[in-house]
Amino acid sequence: MTATIFEIKRFAVHDGDGIRTTVFFKGCPLRCVWCHNPEGLTNAPQTARYAHKCIGCGECKKEGFTPDDCLGEATVLYGKEVTAEELLPILLEDRDFYETSGGGVTLSGGECLMQADFCAELLKELKKEGIHTAVDTCGFVSKSALDKVIPYADVFLYDVKAYDEDVHIKCTGLSNKQILQNLIYLDSIGKDIEIRIPYVPDYNDGQIEKIACFLAPFKNIKKIRVLPYHNYAGSKYEALGLQNTLPDRLPTDEEIKRVAEKIKVITNFVVLY
Amino acid sequence: MEYIKEQDLDYILNKFHDTHKPFTGFERFIIRRDEIFSEDTGMDPDSVVECVLRQDEHLKNFPHPVRKAKAFEFVLKNTRISCDARDRFPGLNMTDRPLHKTLVNAWRKEVFDEIIPEIGARRTRLEKDGIVTIWPDYDHSVPVWERVLSLGFSGLREECRLAHNAHPWDEEGEAFFEGIEVTYTAIIDFIGRLADLADNTAGSERMGMALRNIRYSAPKTFYEALMVCYIYFILCEHIEGLQVRSLGNFDKIFLPFYENDLKNGINEEEIRTDLAYYFLQFTAIGHAMNNPVYLGGDNEDGSTIINELSYVFLDVFDKMGIYNPKIQIKVNGNTPKTFLLKALDMIRRGHNSIVFVSDATMRAALMRDGFSEDVARTCDVKGCYEYAVQGAFSCEMNYLNLVKPLEYALHKGYDGVTGVFAGTSSLNIEDYVSFEQLYDEYKRQLKTVIDTTIETVNSFENYFSYINPQSMISATFPSCIAQGRDAMHGGAVANNSTLLCGFIADIADSLSMIKKYVFDKKQISLRELVAMLDTDFSGNEIWQKKLSLDREKYGNNRDLPDSIAVDISKFIISSVVDRPNATERGGKWTCGFHVARMSYDQGKKTAASANGRRFGEELSKNLSASMGQNREGATAAILSATKIDATAFSSDAALDLGLLPSAVKGDDGLEAMHGLLMTFVKRGGHAMHINVFSADTLRNAQSHPEKYRDLQIRVCGWNVLWNNINKEEQDGFIRQAEALV
Numbered sequence A: 001m002t003a004t005i006f007e008i009k010r011f012a013v014h015d016g017d018g019i020r021t022t023v024f025f026k027g028c029p030l031r032c033v034w035c036h037n038p039e040g041l042t043n044a045p046q047t048a049r050y051a052h053k054c055i056g057c058g059e060c061k062k063e064g065f066t067p068d069d070c071l072g073e074a075t076v077l078y079g080k081e082v083t084a085e086e087l088l089p090i091l092l093e094d095r096d097f098y099e100t101s102g103g104g105v106t107l108s109g110g111e112c113l114m115q116a117d118f119c120a121e122l123l124k125e126l127k128k129e130g131i132h133t134a135v136d137t138c139g140f141v142s143k144s145a146l147d148k149v150i151p152y153a154d155v156f157l158y159d160v161k162a163y164d165e166d167v168h169i170k171c172t173g174l175s176n177k178q179i180l181q182n183l184i185y186l187d188s189i190g191k192d193i194e195i196r197i198p199y200v201p202d203y204n205d206g207q208i209e210k211i212a213c214f215l216a217p218f219k220n221i222k223k224i225r226v227l228p229y230h231n232y233a234g235s236k237y238e239a240l241g242l243q244n245t246l247p248d249r250l251p252t253d254e255e256i257k258r259v260a261e262k263i264k265v266i267t268n269f270v271v272l273y
Numbered sequence B: 001m002e003y004i005k006e007q008d009l010d011y012i013l014n015k016f017h018d019t020h021k022p023f024t025g026f027e028r029f030i031i032r033r034d035e036i037f038s039e040d041t042g043m044d045p046d047s048v049v050e051c052v053l054r055q056d057e058h059l060k061n062f063p064h065p066v067r068k069a070k071a072f073e074f075v076l077k078n079t080r081i082s083c084d085a086r087d088r089f090p091g092l093n094m095t096d097r098p099l100h101k102t103l104v105n106a107w108r109k110e111v112f113d114e115i116i117p118e119i120g121a122r123r124t125r126l127e128k129d130g131i132v133t134i135w136p137d138y139d140h141s142v143p144v145w146e147r148v149l150s151l152g153f154s155g156l157r158e159e160c161r162l163a164h165n166a167h168p169w170d171e172e173g174e175a176f177f178e179g180i181e182v183t184y185t186a187i188i189d190f191i192g193r194l195a196d197l198a199d200n201t202a203g204s205e206r207m208g209m210a211l212r213n214i215r216y217s218a219p220k221t222f223y224e225a226l227m228v229c230y231i232y233f234i235l236c237e238h239i240e241g242l243q244v245r246s247l248g249n250f251d252k253i254f255l256p257f258y259e260n261d262l263k264n265g266i267n268e269e270e271i272r273t274d275l276a277y278y279f280l281q282f283t284a285i286g287h288a289m290n291n292p293v294y295l296g297g298d299n300e301d302g303s304t305i306i307n308e309l310s311y312v313f314l315d316v317f318d319k320m321g322i323y324n325p326k327i328q329i330k331v332n333g334n335t336p337k338t339f340l341l342k343a344l345d346m347i348r349r350g351h352n353s354i355v356f357v358s359d360a361t362m363r364a365a366l367m368r369d370g371f372s373e374d375v376a377r378t379c380d381v382k383g384c385y386e387y388a389v390q391g392a393f394s395c396e397m398n399y400l401n402l403v404k405p406l407e408y409a410l411h412k413g414y415d416g417v418t419g420v421f422a423g424t425s426s427l428n429i430e431d432y433v434s435f436e437q438l439y440d441e442y443k444r445q446l447k448t449v450i451d452t453t454i455e456t457v458n459s460f461e462n463y464f465s466y467i468n469p470q471s472m473i474s475a476t477f478p479s480c481i482a483q484g485r486d487a488m489h490g491g492a493v494a495n496n497s498t499l500l501c502g503f504i505a506d507i508a509d510s511l512s513m514i515k516k517y518v519f520d521k522k523q524i525s526l527r528e529l530v531a532m533l534d535t536d537f538s539g540n541e542i543w544q545k546k547l548s549l550d551r552e553k554y555g556n557n558r559d560l561p562d563s564i565a566v567d568i569s570k571f572i573i574s575s576v577v578d579r580p581n582a583t584e585r586g587g588k589w590t591c592g593f594h595v596a597r598m599s600y601d602q603g604k605k606t607a608a609s610a611n612g613r614r615f616g617e618e619l620s621k622n623l624s625a626s627m628g629q630n631r632e633g634a635t636a637a638i639l640s641a642t643k644i645d646a647t648a649f650s651s652d653a654a655l656d657l658g659l660l661p662s663a664v665k666g667d668d669g670l671e672a673m674h675g676l677l678m679t680f681v682k683r684g685g686h687a688m689h690i691n692v693f694s695a696d697t698l699r700n701a702q703s704h705p706e707k708y709r710d711l712q713i714r715v716c717g718w719n720v721l722w723n724n725i726n727k728e729e730q731d732g733f734i735r736q737a738e739a740l741v
């Protein structure tokens, strides 16, 4: 079995507990206007060009060129087919760090559960190795996809972007019904959950209280993390030839602090930002 | 500044420097503040030097330890001193190391110019060519502080008298004990002189009392103990001319005083304030490479040394916002995590004068060198992150450039920059038919350089105790007293010399690139590549970029470069470790991975290299990746570095880690830093220090220095203010930060 991934990030510090390696799967059902991984939206491989990085070596004019040959990293292929056997040794490289820090491996994306069978296979192998596993999901997946990975995922990093359906549609293009249902389901079966709330001024800033009230009664939420919106991804949109949908206004540190405090007061969970 | 009164701060900072002049940490010995050191208290610095020379005219028949001790005595009797209500420690007009100016430099000149002129000339040539920089090193040794504090100056003198009188000694033994007698008597009298001045200075009564108490006895209170260390330090470093450069295992040696004071009802705030005034002395001295002091380690029963005082120490240091002294922390599995998190949090806030050293690695290395576990456990950390058993005399400042021998191998034995013949010839470029053949030739050239270095250093280290006999430190070493021998003349328990190897990353990367592009992919011939290096890639910028951007570099956990680095490290060990050093010292050779400022200094003299580094550019630091090449992040850097067996490099093996502020923010970030450190320790690493910075901040600081007056940066085992380093060095840090992921 293979999957399409677009990045492996080592020393990931904010993707679950401890020091982690995160695998980014390609393809996502949502289209969040603020998406900072636009290279993860479609499942098909894409080539991006960062013209300013080209060193003019001419490799790409040669027969048999692959983006791997582009040392300037000006031509980048997002989307690589991999097998679990190929991934495993790479993910185990930082095993010592996972052990000393309580970290592990996180599957993210895009939406990793669009390739749920592969995720299940990979997670199973990781569990055999005794590695802590996290699945970072937008939640817009079928219950059966969730069920595939539940036995092998130690924690779910679960995005909640809006509570009101219309706001969710405005922000992501799709309804959040399934997302909220899946979250209730995960909680009901006792899975550890870390909630992630992207905070995007002018888009979901009015949703914070509602989200918090919705989450308050959950039993298995270990923490909530507020992710301040940032606009670093602009150059990626350009390189991929995509229309840049990124909002203009950035949240201030003060704003984020206030939001986090508000969530804390309402839910009583640990809130990080 | 927290704990320090405003007017006191100004006084103390000016005690050792003129804060109205541009700061230079290298000129700390040249201090003449007439407004602080009244002429009533003694002679001006020039007269002191003049009189020392005149006095010595009559002493020519005495042995060097006695001549030096008499000069020391003269300086202490006559140099200007100060006591002031604005300070808790006395001042001494430091007159540019008067014993160096007079006797020591003359004796050094005599040795290098007259006794072994060919060795002196060779040493100069090696340094000029950028291959080996050799500095006679009297600096990287630590007194046995526990003895200084438990016996006091007069107790140490008494012990030496007893040993001296116990039986007859040979001529050398007589001179040795006489040197100590004169030196320590001079110190005891000097303390009396300071006490008199303090007694007569309004507001300095407490200082006066402490000075009287320590004159003939060991210190009893925390403040008195600080006073003893301060006086020992300042005399040893600035008058005797040995840069002790370590204030010892602070939380171990000061704990009894701290506990005793608390028991006697002394307020902890008062102890903290004394500590702050003590720290401030070193801040004010402003040694360019900072004065080290270390914390932690294990007690005899295996429990951690980290205690209440360790926390007080960090807390006071942190609140003061200073970067000098610098702190080493001995880390073990049992080091309390809360303590490490406190230190890591300081680092992440830019109070990063802290380096972590692995106790287990140091212990294993020293036991491998033949010391018992108990002796290895109490080893001293000194300099930047070097270590040695207590009572050792180590000479370390022999810096080898690992990249140069490749230049020789590629130029038939000639230097790639100066064109001077380096000592042994190599093949024509065309004759290298395989990578292995070139690599073997590199090793042969390296071995030749190592042999030359060892022979050179051995020759002059024979004269070390002749040039600069060490009465002050020798009296603290029981082994010296037992044998009647100077620490530098075989008296110490270990008498090692160290080869500090630099730029392992640049050489591993250069060889990797040659293997890959010349011999494996055959994209370029060796001749073409060497021509490019000779012309500093001019007209071949694309190749420069290719070689530089290729990710197959040491520090990224890649097999090819890492295996070369490991192999070279093993080759160094087999060529250096355990070889005898100077017969008169009777020690052995050890190695370290440590570059100090050589990444700049030798970098300037090193031709363009096959890893895309241009002529003259900075070379890599310690065990870190080449400039801007750690592109796979912190975990990969640690994995690469810990492939090298640090226990075989029993001087030190340090990794400099750069981290982005975004990666270490919040509780997760702090936990991640802890995880990095503990993994480094678990994998057998020795020393790790961390810079948390982003390229944006550094660029901003470069264009707006006024906004970043407090920004500290860790250079190489020491901290500096960002504004105190030059543009070129700043650019290097910006490049390093740019590569961070």
Ligand code: SF4
Residues within 6 Å of the ligand: A053, A054, A055, A056, A057, A058, A059, A060, A061, A069, A070, A071, A072, A073, A074, A075
């Ligand atoms: S291979 Fe990459 S760097 Fe080289 S010319 Fe093509 S795009 Fe530019």
